[in-house]
Amino acid sequence: MRIATSQIYASSLSTMENQQSQLLAVQQQISTGVAISNPADNPLGAAQAVQLSATSANLTQYTTNQNMALSSLQLEDSTLSSVTTTLQSMSQQIQSAVNGSLNDSDRQALAKQLEGERNQLLTLANTTDGQGNYLFSGFQSTSQVFTNQSGGGVTYNGDLGQRTVQVAGSRQIAISDTGAAVFMSVSSVGTSAVAAGNSGNSGTGTISAVTVTDPTQATNGHNLSIQFDDSTGSLTYTVQDNSTTPPSVLSQDQPYTDGSPIDLGSGMNVTISGTPVKGDQFSVTPATASQNTSVFSSIDAVISALQTSATGNPSATANLQNALQAGLTQIGNSTSNVITTQASVGGREQEVKALQSVTSTNSLQITSNLDDLVSTDTVSAITQYEQISNALTASQKSFATTQQLSLFQYINP
Numbered sequence: 001m002r003i004a005t006s007q008i009y010a011s012s013l014s015t016m017e018n019q020q021s022q023l024l025a026v027q028q029q030i031s032t033g034v035a036i037s038n039p040a041d042n043p044l045g046a047a048q049a050v051q052l053s054a055t056s057a058n059l060t061q062y063t064t065n066q067n068m069a070l071s072s073l074q075l076e077d078s079t080l081s082s083v084t085t086t087l088q089s090m091s092q093q094i095q096s097a098v099n100g101s102l103n104d105s106d107r108q109a110l111a112k113q114l115e116g117e118r119n120q121l122l123t124l125a126n127t128t129d130g131q132g133n134y135l136f137s138g139f140q141s142t143s144q145v146f147t148n149q150s151g152g153g154v155t156y157n158g159d160l161g162q163r164t165v166q167v168a169g170s171r172q173i174a175i176s177d178t179g180a181a182v183f184m185s186v187s188s189v190g191t192s193a194v195a196a197g198n199s200g201n202s203g204t205g206t207i208s209a210v211t212v213t214d215p216t217q218a219t220n221g222h223n224l225s226i227q228f229d230d231s232t233g234s235l236t237y238t239v240q241d242n243s244t245t246p247p248s249v250l251s252q253d254q255p256y257t258d259g260s261p262i263d264l265g266s267g268m269n270v271t272i273s274g275t276p277v278k279g280d281q282f283s284v285t286p287a288t289a290s291q292n293t294s295v296f297s298s299i300d301a302v303i304s305a306l307q308t309s310a311t312g313n314p315s316a317t318a319n320l321q322n323a324l325q326a327g328l329t330q331i332g333n334s335t336s337n338v339i340t341t342q343a344s345v346g347g348r349e350q351e352v353k354a355l356q357s358v359t360s361t362n363s364l365q366i367t368s369n370l371d372d373l374v375s376t377d378t379v380s381a382i383t384q385y386e387q388i389s390n391a392l393t394a395s396q397k398s399f400a401t402t403q404q405l406s407l408f409q410y411i412n413p
Contacts (some may be wrong), residue, residue: 019251059363062168066359069165070352072175073345076135079127080182080342086121087295087335090114091328098324104311107320111306118299122146122154134412136179139163145179146296148369151302154296156180167355173348182341183334184294188220190340191333192288195270198324203228204314206321209329210268210284217267224264224284228256228276235276239264253391274318282322287333294399302327 015240096102097110126145128134133141137158145170146154158179164172193210205228212218230251239250239262250265256276261269264284272282285292292298305323310316 001112008191008292011201032355046347056363056366058169059359059366062166062336062359063356063363065165066352066356069167069173069175070349070356072135073349073352075127075129076176077342077345077349079124079135080345081339083121083124083182083338084335084342086117086124087331090117090299091331091335094324094328094331098321098328099307100317104309107306108308110206111303114299114303114306115249118296118303121299122148122296125179127233131373134158135176136177136182138176138180146183152300153294156184156370168359169351171355173352175339175348177345182338183296186287186333186337187340188286190336191220192329193268193284193286194223194289194292194329195284196282196326196332197275197319198283198364199319199323201276201319201322202315203277203280204274204281204318205282206318207272207282207325208271208273210264210270211261212268213263214267219266219268220288221286221290222266222284223286224250226262226268226270226272226282226284227281228278229253230278235278237262237272237276241265292330295331296328298330298334 033107055183071105093110093113097107102110126134127136134143135147137143137145139161140158141163143157145158146156149155156179160178160180162174162178163176164174167173189207194209195210197205197207207226221243225242227238227240229238231237235256236253237256238252238254241248241250251263254262256272258275259271259273261271262271268284270282270284276282287293302324308320310320319364
């Protein structure tokens with residue numbers, strides 16, 4: 001078989017060009033430290049690199065979301081701590097007025113002090129995150145959460161939405177609680193029924209807080225009333241459950257004894273002291289009843305009671321004591337609700353911190369895997385470079401020698 005000189009030249013040139021190309025590619029890997037600069041270098045590795053890069057980007061976004069969620073939860077946690085402290089301080093001050101040792105002037109001063117703390121509580125309820133977003137307004141993050149009503153009380157301007165953030169592939173976490181849930185409602189669990197006296201009572205009867213005598217029977221869902229009468233010739237009372245239609249009588253015309261417990265028929269009792277008169281009424285309502293749930297309404301009722309003159313008027317003094325006792329229970333229930341919410345916030349904080357640790361570990365692993373895949377193995381690349389360089393040198397020398405192979409060199413002149 002005869003091989004033309006041109007074929008030898010073309011084959012040698014192709015081999016050297018291929019080796020030169022390989023040499024430049026390896027040289028680029030060494031200089032840049034990148035083993036895969038385009039998909040053609042390693043199609044399978046390039047596909048894996050794209051997948052790892054996407055995973056890394058997701059983890060980076062989750063890290064950002066987790067940091068934001070934790071910051072928001074920590075701000076809410078701190079705010080709720082301040083709310084709890086304020087409510088507990090108000091309860092202590094109201095308790096100081098329950099014993100009846102304060103005169104009208106003292107109660108007026110206490111009412112002013114409570115007004116200041118109420119304003120402080122309203123400021124806390126309207127806390128923002130520093131960027132103009134209100135913590136407790138639900139999805140209405142730019143709307144002021146609470147505004148004072150002209151006739152007393154507050155208006156809630158938010159909604160019932162709970163803002164969430166994606167903190168992991170399959171986990172969204174709530175980063176806020178609504179003002180309605182924190183300041184305008186309470187749970188029936190862990191709270192006390194509210195005992196109160198009718199503001200129109202003309203006797204001197206005062207009602208105590210509810211005492212649970214049988215936890216297995218006690219409920220916090222019945223609207224009970226205690227009515228006094230003297231038609232039998234002596235003072236009696238009737239306990240009635242107004243939660244049913246028609247109302248059901250639990251006990252009727254029971255003789256009244258000052259300071260003796262009154263059985264409410266549901267594992268609870270109260271004590272009424274003093275001397276009620278015919279027509280006086282007392283109530284025991286669930287903690288979740290609408291009139292008992294707004295902490296601002298409870299505080300306003302206490303302030304109004306303290307501003308009403310009672311010195312020298314036994315009936316007015318008794319009504320004041322009943323109003324203060326009811327306010328204490330209501331504010332205590334609201335405090336329990338805030339503490340429960342804060343516990344939930346703390347649990348979410350711990351979850352986010354745990355996710356931060358997991359995400360950080362996964363990010364480091366993905367980064368390491370991606371680096372191993374696309375980064376140049378310098379030792380291996382240099383070895384390969386030397387091998388290709390030596391092969392190219394051999395090819396060049398072989399081609400130079402081949403050029404000299406001709407029959408004409410052996411013809412003597």
